[in-house]
Amino acid sequence: MAGPVISARELSLVFQTADAPVYALSKVNLEVEDGDFVSFIGPSGCGKTTLLRVIADLEQATSGAITVNGMTPQEARLKRAYGYVFQAPALYPWRTVERNVGLPLEIMGLDHAPERIERNLELVNLKGFEKKYPWQLSGGMQQRVSIARALAFDPKLLLMDEPFGALDEIVRDKLNQQLLELWDRTKKTVVFVTHSIPEAVFLSTKIVVMSPRPGRIIDVIETNLPKNRTLDIRETPEFLAIAHRVREGLKAGHSYED
Numbered sequence: 482m483a484g485p486v487i488s489a490r491e492l493s494l495v496f497q498t499a500d501a502p503v504y505a506l507s508k509v510n511l512e513v514e515d516g517d518f519v520s521f522i523g524p525s526g527c528g529k530t531t532l533l534r535v536i537a538d539l540e541q542a543t544s545g546a547i548t549v550n551g552m553t554p555q556e557a558r559l560k561r562a563y564g565y566v567f568q569a570p571a572l573y574p575w576r577t578v579e580r581n582v583g584l585p586l587e588i589m590g591l592d593h594a595p596e597r598i599e600r601n602l603e604l605v606n607l608k609g610f611e612k613k614y615p616w617q618l619s620g621g622m623q624q625r626v627s628i629a630r631a632l633a634f635d636p637k638l639l640l641m642d643e644p645f646g647a648l649d650e651i652v653r654d655k656l657n658q659q660l661l662e663l664w665d666r667t668k669k670t671v672v673f674v675t676h677s678i679p680e681a682v683f684l685s686t687k688i689v690v691m692s693p694r695p696g697r698i699i700d701v702i703e704t705n706l707p708k709n710r711t712l713d714i715r716e717t718p719e720f721l722a723i724a725h726r727v728r729e730g731l732k733a734g735h736s737y738e739d
């Protein structure tokens with residue numbers, strides 16, 4: 482059987498700054514299995530983005546070990562083993578939707594990949610919007626374009642850094658539902674950063690609760706909610722019990738003097 486998609490052992494990262502070192506990650510141990518939907522949740526500054534960036538090789542750990550698809554993060558990055566979605570869509574305004582989605586392929590010299598672009602736009606429910614420009618789309622649609630772009634090389638792993646953080650709640654609900662459908666259809670492994678407890682509980686198979694100073698994991702919750710869930714599940718006792726455990730973890734790890 483294949484090993485975990487992500488395996489981190491005693492991972493620490495210290496940023497050296499002009500005044501004092503910042504302990505962004507301290508002795509993080511984490512296993513992400515194939516097909517998992519894992520959320521990192523915690524207050525500002527607890528190291529969620531840093532951990533995601535270490536996985537993506539955008540930041541290097543100070544100590545400890547990490548593998549991504551059994552490789553170093555650098556090898557995984559060079560093999561395009563993951564897609565990365567940033568908090569802001571970061572689309573090129575002068576390119577149409579299809580040309581934004583096709584950009585990573587174009588950069589690699591694969592400029593004639595219309596079927597791939599079409600399939601990825603279909604996965605984010607944007608068929609028919611190929612010729613539009615980003616400014617003609619709502620914020621939620623723009624973020625869906627950036628998800629389609631992250632799928633360009635059909636990576637098994639999707640890393641998402643608070644992709645819906647700037648959107649209003651109704652749009653966020655809709656996108657959460659669509660993301661769950663995409664995850665179910667494509668069988669991808671997703672690692673997702675969020676501040677929202679309902680979002681983490683609704684989406685995840687595993688919730689990683691983090692705490693700051695130093696950034697560390699204080700609880701890992703396996704959710705076991707049914708796969709074909711709808712937003713109504715948020716009113717069920719099972720859902721509320723998980724949300725309660727996440728909240729307790731966040732409270733335990735948070736110092737309110739900060």
Ligand SMILES: Nc1ncnc2c1ncn2[C@@H]1O[C@H](COP(=O)(O)OP(=O)(O)OP(=O)(O)O)[C@@H](O)[C@H]1O
Binds near residue numbers: 523524
């Ligand atoms: N390049 C850097 N240099 C110095 N300190 C940094 C750097 N990047 C992040 N930090 C610090 O590391 C800590 C963790 O930051 P990180 O962005 O990972 O937290 P986060 O949990 O994602 O926060 P947020 O929810 O606000 O995005 C913070 O104290 C932050 O100020």
